[in-house]
Amino acid sequence: MAYSRHVNTVLERGKIKVADRIAVTKAGKTFEGLLMPRPEIGDPDSLVIKLDSGYNIGIKVEKGVKVEKSRHKEPKAIKEEEEFELGKVRKSLLKLKFDRKKPAISMVATGGTIASRVDYRTGGVRSAMKPEEILHNVPEVADIVNISKMHSPFTILSEDMVPQNWIDLAKIVHRELNTDVKGVMITHGTDTMHYTSAALSFFLKDLAKPVVLTGSQRSSDRGSSDAGFNILCSSRAAISDMAEVGICMHGSMEDTYCLFIRGTKARKMDTQRRDAFRPINDFPLARVWADGKVETLKKDFRRRKPGKTGLDAKFEEKIAMVKAYPGADPHIIDYHIKRGIKGIVVEATGLGHVPTFFGRPWIKAVKSAVSSGVPIVAAPQTLYGRINPNVYAPLRVLYHDAGAICGQDMLPEVAYVKLGYVLGKTKKMEEVKKLMLTNMAGEITERTLPETFLY
């Protein structure tokens, strides 16, 4: 979408193109930044500028508004940026001297927004930081822990993660846990962080120390980034008493505290808020403050203990997730099976329904899949709450006759990861069913406490 003819005329007159650095003066105030393309929704008469803070603003080009190319070629922030270059980072890391007397933790950096920086030419964000650069803006972390080792098995935005990444990551985390560090902190993209946290929860056995995943919703080089605070709280969680795999991110919009949420009960619930990660059907394990205060909210957390942590990272990647909705064609199940899929999670409606109209094609497809050895696991598309196969007659048919597996209060995403993990061990239907119904890592709770709704 283009700007309006009027705005285009103004831009042409000033020889200004998208991504140029411009200065817009309105009512005596000047805004400098990069000219952005017009967003798809919005006033075509308003220019959108990405300010050096990283924020976009729209300014209506009306009478008295002056638009010109900026005299400054680079934002002031770029000087700070230069320090990120490799040689200088080394220097700045020297400045960030870790104290060997502080508790040692390992850091594993996997990419994501927390390892990204604003590309000042386009105003976009790209994944480009070295792992050690992530710490650049949080020198206070050295007052809390001694980051004695730093790994980066891969650097990707988390929407690009595949199950093999979970396995590779689990192997490194497993190795690190069995050294003398007190815990492991993982920096990670946020989009699929909850899939990774679920995978690590299942893969790591008899966990002896904390494994803390964190990330950021705004890149680390922005003034408004949540990265620093998340890292401070996460380093606290990593040396805490909680031997859990969990996600540690902002608990509110402010830098008050972070929530440490069990890896099988966390979900990204907002596209951009810093407190996007919420516990579903569960309380967070704890609130963690940057100053070291830890308020545990679940009494049944696993405590730090001596001994080795195990690893069981076999995974069947041939799995799929499908959703039941009005008009959904159950043929999708046959399709997946023909493509070689070994197990399917169905995001069911309400208490665990699939459509049952006209000859029950969905239930037939499920029954046929189960008969051919492909387990079908239902999980609640409402996210909150629990599937209950005993309330409605059609549910009895689906779960008792057709043989679907009732995912209880498991998140669909977690049921998906667990199904791949379980199918990595066995393809025998009865064993798959038994394992899927067994709580392994907090993914199934015995009862849902009312206060956890929309926590």
Added chain:
Amino acid sequence: MAYSRHVNTVLERGKIKVADRIAVTKAGKTFEGLLMPRPEIGDPDSLVIKLDSGYNIGIKVEKGVKVEKSRHKEPKAIKEEEEFELGKVRKSLLKLKFDRKKPAISMVATGGTIASRVDYRTGGVRSAMKPEEILHNVPEVADIVNISKMHSPFTILSEDMVPQNWIDLAKIVHRELNTDVKGVMITHGTDTMHYTSAALSFFLKDLAKPVVLTGSQRSSDRGSSDAGFNILCSSRAAISDMAEVGICMHGSMEDTYCLFIRGTKARKMDTQRRDAFRPINDFPLARVWADGKVETLKKDFRRRKPGKTGLDAKFEEKIAMVKAYPGADPHIIDYHIKRGIKGIVVEATGLGHVPTFFGRPWIKAVKSAVSSGVPIVAAPQTLYGRINPNVYAPLRVLYHDAGAICGQDMLPEVAYVKLGYVLGKTKKMEEVKKLMLTNMAGEITERTLPETFLY
């Protein structure tokens, strides 16, 4: 799953089978109800009984616990039940005399839990009530409105709804709105009520009166049912000043008030709570109390006005919804297109991502779909928040180069319904894109207010 050997011995001794009415005495207290099959998760030594209230309880069969067949063949509630038989209902409806001086509304009953009753033989729930029976337990409704007409185009549980049902329903509602009633109340199953409310929001044009969808999470014949309170509040909403299609259900766990939520911004967020319906990325239109108090929470609601309401209920049913997740195979897009699908909603991660790894197969699949005339609309799988195609480089490729349509802050379910509606009008890509990006019925908000998160 069976009960433990110990429990089975006790049951055999008492000649008790599942679905028998039994009495269990523990510590001097006797519980009567139907013996349920053992739930898949739970203590195998605990009997599960469905009490006459509809609630299930588990009782551990330990020393001193007496288990026997009940002397009462039927629950006491069954006497009340008998009144539901057709002849007697007619009588009770006569008792429920509507006052012609009260504001007239039409009621359209479509089935669902609100029209279901407990089957006392199995303890399950089945859809079996006549529309007029729904009102049986809420005689107070006659103090508020004169339900002058009652329709029942179909009686189905909402998980079985298909788009044709939306069209049939819209036609009846449209006809009723253009009579002299003050509004229309629709009783509906809850599982897909938010799809139906979205469809009606798009189909009904220039709405002049309220259209209020309601239902219940527990069947109307149960003491604990939420049906009565929802109907009282909904009848208030139906005669209110708000000419909106909305869902009116419990706002909290108690019978305090209902929320009236815009039809394009509501979602069932819990499998069983009575306050399961929540507004997403929006405030509710209003809080509505059973006594008639209405507290509007959005100022921009559409007001009741004179004039006719229009109808535009063409719908392209050949649409699909797919989800992006780690390991998801983009071939699913080709599959749908080969099956004749005309448009696809992708539940994207974070700010609107699909996986972009190795040769960008997802982006290629999207590009190929769009090139062949099949629009791809991305919507946030986080549910809360807004997709923003301008932040990350891969997003620019997806939305600007490959031609995906950015669903803004539309719920995936609403984007799905809207896509079918838009494709019912045009298949021209540029027009589809323009319409999808145009707010038609409150489905796209200009900005997301922070306070609406997890409302």
